[in-house]
Amino acid sequence: xxxxxxxxxxxxxxxxxxxxxxxxxxxxxxxxxxxxxxxxxxxxxxxxxxxxxxxxxxxxxxxxxxxxxxxxxxxxxxxxxxxxxxxxxxxxxxxxxxxxxxxxxxxxxxxxxxxxxxxxxxxxxxxxxxxxxxxxxxxxxxxxxxxxxxxxxxxxxxxxxxxxxxxxxxxxxxxxxxxxxxxxxxxxxxxxxxxxxxxxxxxxxxxxxxxxxxxxxxxxxxxxxxxxxxxxxxxxxxxxxxxxxxxxxxxxxxxxxxxxxxxxxxxxxxxxxxxxxxxxxxxxxxxxxxxxxxxxxxxxxxxxxxxxxxxxxxxxxxxxxxxxxxxxxxxxxxxxxxxxxxxxxxxxxxxxxxxxxxxxxxxxxxxxxxxxxxxxxxxxxxxxxxxxxxxxxxxxxxxxxxxxxxxxxxxxxxxxxxxxxxxxxxxxxxxxxxxxxxxxxxxxxxxxxxxxxxxxxxxxxxxxxxxxxxxxxxxxxxxxxxxxxxxxxxxxxxxxxxxxxxxxxxxxxxxxxxxxxxxxxxxxxxxxxxxxxxxxxxxxxxxxxxxxxxxxxxxxxxx
Amino acid sequence: xxxxxxxxxxxxxxxxxxxxxxxxxxxxxxxxxxxxxxxxxxxxxxxxxxxxxxxxxxxxxxxxxxxxxxxxxxxxxxxxxxxxxxxxxxxxxxxxxxxxxxxxxxxxxxxxxxxxxxxxxxxxxxxxxxxxxxxxxxxxxxxxxxxxxxxxxxxxxxxxxxxxxxxxxxxxxxxxxxxxxxxxxxxxxxxxxxxxxxxxxxxxxxxxxxxxxxxxxxxxxxxxxxxxxxxxxxxxxxxxxxxxxxxxxxxxxxx
Numbered sequence: 001x002x003x004x005x006x007x008x009x010x011x012x013x014x015x016x017x018x019x020x021x022x023x024x025x026x027x028x029x030x031x032x033x034x035x036x037x038x039x040x041x042x043x044x045x046x047x048x049x050x051x052x053x054x055x056x057x058x059x060x061x062x063x064x065x066x067x068x069x070x071x072x073x074x075x076x077x078x079x080x081x082x083x084x085x086x087x088x089x090x091x092x093x094x095x096x097x098x099x100x101x102x103x104x105x106x107x108x109x110x111x112x113x114x115x116x117x118x119x120x121x122x123x124x125x126x127x128x129x130x131x132x133x134x135x136x137x138x139x140x141x142x143x144x145x146x147x148x149x150x151x152x153x154x155x156x157x158x159x160x161x162x163x164x165x166x167x168x169x170x171x172x173x174x175x176x177x178x179x180x181x182x183x184x185x186x187x188x189x190x191x192x193x194x195x196x197x198x199x200x201x202x203x204x205x206x207x208x209x210x211x212x213x214x215x216x217x218x219x220x221x222x223x224x225x226x227x228x229x230x231x232x233x234x235x236x237x238x239x240x241x242x243x244x245x246x247x248x249x250x251x252x253x254x255x256x257x258x259x260x261x262x263x264x265x266x267x268x269x270x271x272x273x274x275x276x277x278x279x280x281x282x283x284x285x286x287x288x289x290x291x292x293x294x295x296x297x298x299x300x301x302x303x304x305x306x307x308x309x310x311x312x313x314x315x316x317x318x319x320x321x322x323x324x325x326x327x328x329x330x331x332x333x334x335x336x337x338x339x340x341x342x343x344x345x346x347x348x349x350x351x352x353x354x355x356x357x358x359x360x361x362x363x364x365x366x367x368x369x370x371x372x373x374x375x376x377x378x379x380x381x382x383x384x385x386x387x388x389x390x391x392x393x394x395x396x397x398x399x400x401x402x403x404x405x406x407x408x409x410x411x412x413x414x415x416x417x418x419x420x421x422x423x424x425x426x427x428x429x430x431x432x433x434x435x436x437x438x439x440x441x442x443x444x445x446x447x448x449x450x451x452x453x454x455x456x457x458x459x460x461x462x463x464x465x466x467x468x469x470x471x472x473x474x475x476x477x478x479x480x481x482x483x484x485x486x487x488x489x490x491x492x493x494x495x496x497x498x499x500x501x502x503x504x505x506x507x508x509x510x511x512x513x514x515x516x517x518x519x520x521x522x523x524x525x526x527x528x529x530x531x532x533x534x535x536x537x538x539x540x541x542x543x544x545x546x547x548x549x550x551x552x553x554x555x556x557x558x559x
Numbered sequence: 560x561x562x563x564x565x566x567x568x569x570x571x572x573x574x575x576x577x578x579x580x581x582x583x584x585x586x587x588x589x590x591x592x593x594x595x596x597x598x599x600x601x602x603x604x605x606x607x608x609x610x611x612x613x614x615x616x617x618x619x620x621x622x623x624x625x626x627x628x629x630x631x632x633x634x635x636x637x638x639x640x641x642x643x644x645x646x647x648x649x650x651x652x653x654x655x656x657x658x659x660x661x662x663x664x665x666x667x668x669x670x671x672x673x674x675x676x677x678x679x680x681x682x683x684x685x686x687x688x689x690x691x692x693x694x695x696x697x698x699x700x701x702x703x704x705x706x707x708x709x710x711x712x713x714x715x716x717x718x719x720x721x722x723x724x725x726x727x728x729x730x731x732x733x734x735x736x737x738x739x740x741x742x743x744x745x746x747x748x749x750x751x752x753x754x755x756x757x758x759x760x761x762x763x764x765x766x767x768x769x770x771x772x773x774x775x776x777x778x779x780x781x782x783x784x785x786x787x788x789x790x791x792x793x794x795x796x797x798x799x800x801x802x803x804x805x806x807x808x809x810x811x812x813x814x
Contacts, residue, residue: 401720
């Protein structure tokens with residue numbers, strides 16, 4: 001049996017963490033118990049806390065109240081290398097509160113809405129007898145990019161938003177109709193032919209056809225004050241006002257209701273579904289975001305299409321931060337600890353190494369990506385091999401095991417590598433998911449332990465839902481999401497499921513995983529977050545090199 | 560012929576040890592005094608009365624219930640004891656037991672207990688006088704090595720960390736220590752509160768003995784899947800493949 005990949009990509013990261021000449025394979029070590037002072041970020045926290053304490057007149061952050069006076073740092077507090085990049089940051093820098101890039105990623109999702117233009121044009125043409133031409137569309141888009149950030153049209157006396165606070169807001173359109181696209185002012189167009197490789201562009205245009213869509217990104221500051229449910233309302237109001245202005249309509253005529261209905265309901269694509277009442281969240285909140293949509297939001301598929309592992313792992317990173325750190329870790333549980341678990345999937349090149357091992361193994365055997373038969377036997381063969389390889393690395397490099405010191409971290413990484421390998425090899429996400437669950441069971445069998453509370457329900461029962469298409473438990477992976485039954489509980493899963501969704505299509509070199517409109521919308525050059533290089537952007541955020549939108553400093557006294 | 564449970568597949572030492580843990584047919588290696596076990600558990604002072612959450616069952620006038628007639632209560636349940644716990648952390652460097660095998664041992668052999676299995680710790684909850692018995696059984700038997708395993712109610716991390724230079728499992732709260740005489744001593748209870756005296760837990764296993772008694776598959780011990788490039792699956796893997804495939808196909812149910 002051929003073993004091609006022997007790169008051990010994680011060694012570079014481990015050397016950065018533990019020291020260049022450190023014995024990474026030693027099973028015993030002297031624990032120096034240096035406490036929080038050994039770490040620059042903890043020192044910064046303690047110094048800042050002293051200042052804050054004086055100002056507040058009450059105590060705050062003090063690591064010496066931890067564990068009865070025994071603080072963090074009884075072992076080495078090591079930094080984290082963002083996988084596939086040169087960024088090395090402290091673990092604290094990857095908590096979303098400390099990382100503006102992670103915040104912006106989520107803000108970019110919830111401030112986005114896709115609204116069709118065709119229905120509105122039909123109302124204008126058929127009901128009102130208005131002429132719609134490329135020139136009127138360009139005029140409409142100029143007015144819309146004035147109005148969408150929160151400026152007035154039609155009214156003569158009105159409060160407005162400061163352009164410096166809402167400069168990230170923009171609306172561009174896209175279409176599968178090359179003739180129309182040629183007539184649109186380039187500043188208002190997401191040019192599919194320019195931003196996507198030729199084959200992907202043809203595929204996307206064929207899927208979108210002659211329809212025309214608006215990629216709308218309302219101001220970040222709006223969704224930070226309200227929530228994702230606001231986005232469609234904010235945009236619909238400004239769309240209607242813009243139509244009234246651009247097409248000289250009566251502000252009160254009933255036809256405006258048709259435009260409003262189209263903008264709020266009939267021609268709208270929310271980024272995520274509204275959740276059941278017990279979750280109490282509207283649309284455009286993370287719990288309703290499908291794995292396929294997230295896979296399409298990430299743009300690595302158009303910038304590094306030949307490397308399906310890289311494509312998939314950027315999706316994993318986005319999902320780990322959004323689903324684990326923000327959704328489960330904060331919306332759902334209210335805790336702060338999820339970051340520690342989630343980062344395992346996008347730091348230190350561990351998952352990268354396991355995935356490249358598996359994909360090299362499969363590509364060698366089946367002569368390329370997406371060439372293996374789409375069968376359960378393939379999932380068995382690949383997941384068993386990749387999982388065994390991964391467990392062997394943890395066993396051979398005790399520093400690696402120590403880096404992923406929680407079973408949930410190891411379980412996620414081993415299962416993700418197994419699932420992504422099987423998905424890329426077969427081009428089928430359900431085969432990938434089958435590989436995921438087999439990895440979980442093998443991991444538990446080998447070490448007699450798995451993840452949080454054994455991942456009993458989600459993973460040990462999980463194989464039964466892989467191929468199920470019954471209404472309450474089935475679905476292709478692309479259409480499952482954070483609120484799928486059994487998925488709404490454990491860290492270290494949902495980003496990886498999104499990665500498996502992506503992997504199947506990345507292996508097939510597809511232009512999109514689930515929805516072409518999402519793929520094109522997030523190719524908008526006006527996005528603040530870098531959706532093509534998720535992990536590097538997280539690194540920038542951690543290194544304090546990333547400037548997020550939605551800041552209020554313009555209208556506040558300087559610190 | 561009377562049914563004899565098989566418990567677990569495989570002819571390797573890991574398979575055999577796993578069967579021993581599940582069957583409860585374990586070798587006793589040490590005898591830690593009951594009062595010392597109670598002190599380390601930290602729920603009541605040794606010799607103190609048991610706290611109760613309800614009167615003894617005999618005084619409660621229980622309803623006429625066939626299940627109650629079939630199942631005799633444990634001593635702790637009969638007395639109305641509160642439910643308490645003991646939680647263990649087992650090193651991945653060849654500790655004799657692993658979280659699942661502690662749980663299987665508990666679920667199969669300990670009446671009235673509630674095992675919980677995580678990656679770095681394993682808890683069993685039961686009525687107080689029952690859990691004291693179950694904990695002493697674990698401490699005394701080959702399930703436990705006093706250097707590679709310890710009771711930790713909180714701040715449990717250590718299972719996946721490198722060992723201390725003296726072979727002890729890392730413990731942030733230093734609840735146990737290696738004495739100059741080569742014995743391991745407990746100095747704090749499960750949650751890290753200092754004990755009023757050091758408790759001698761005896762000598763740790765040698766590395767060879769730990770490898771002999773372990774229930775973990777490892778590449779540097781007994782591998783589960785052979786070696787990369789020359790895979791050879793343990794019977795446990797073949798059984799698991801079969802189970803996973805049937806679970807997956809059952810979920811499909813094309814009818």
